[in-house]
Amino acid sequence: MAKTLTQEFTKGLWEDIAPFRLVLGLCPVLGVTTTMENGIGMGLATTFVLVFSNILVASLRNIIPSKVRIACFIIIIATFVVITELLMQAFAYTLFLKLGVFIPLIVVNCIVLGRAEAFASKNSITLSIADGLGIGIGFTLSLAALGSLRELLGANNLTIWTTPTSIIGVQEVFGPHFQPFTFMVQAPGAFVCLGLMLCLMNLLGSK
């Protein structure tokens, strides 16, 4: 069954939206989403790696022997993660410090390897780009949604971008008298919040 380019792109946005439908790559989803900014940043970094590793895997798919393919995919992905690390150190250093260990951890993000194995190794380059973009943007949106929910309730803020001198975003969304629900920005809140969002997705999807 051949799918069109748009279908491959849009399936990542709802049908196969990464953290919810596939339940893969949960570590960054839970770990970095204390603010909306972290969520978006992590999502974009993952999208970058996903798209470029998909391109390379798809273009090399006839050359890589199937026995050592996983090792090859991991090296391809690791290369792009190193590029991302260096780029972020140069252009978004504060964000790089905040995301910390989770940037090198994109290497072991199951979504990226999963797409390389399940999609890019079997499809053409253009389809793989569409697939990578779709899944990546879906992932970014989910991270941003979870991040903004946690930041809103847990810290009463909503940041989009932080530079060393200023913060772009809304401070004290619910006014200065709102008592932040600190549980949300801490570790247990991440699990509970994601669990309830998954429940909501199931509710919406079943109709």
Place this chain on the structure above:
Amino acid sequence: MGYMEIIIGGIFVNNILLAQFLGNCPFLGTSKKMETAVGMAMAVVFVLVLAGVITWVLYAFFLAPYKLVYMRTIAFILVIASLVQFVEMFLKKSIPALYAGLGIFLPLITTNCAVFGACILNIDKELNFMKTLVQSTAYAVGFGLALILFAGVRERIILSRVPKPLQDTSIGLVTAGILSLTFYAFKGMI
């Protein structure tokens, strides 16, 4: 930082699963049955301790002196991948029952963030060799403890009636949140 502090910190306070969010895919994937959870925990303990030590040696004697620090992501993942391959061959030959029980999750240790993340964290903290060994063991034990505790709770959940949209992963995550809350209580210890 004393050894006692590292041990308690690694197992309880900074538990790798519930406080640092590393290795959550196998955490949710293998915790439905106690048997697989125990197997997974053992495999991770073995691989994590070995990987922690080997990556430290690699970093201290090769990457750092030759100024190849930026290559660490690639170097570490290669070491871990070959280590997992070795463990897989070892288990297949000597404990076939466990090998069959672990199934897909053994090769998945390669992409287990807990192993890779722990190695990176050890390097970032600039620990010496002995402390790296102790820290890796503590992380691994913490991983096993959390996974087995969680599997125990999850086996009970199967017996109870969960609302339909909350079933499976969703209730699993909420349960993990409550488990994480109990580990959170250790925060004051250090």
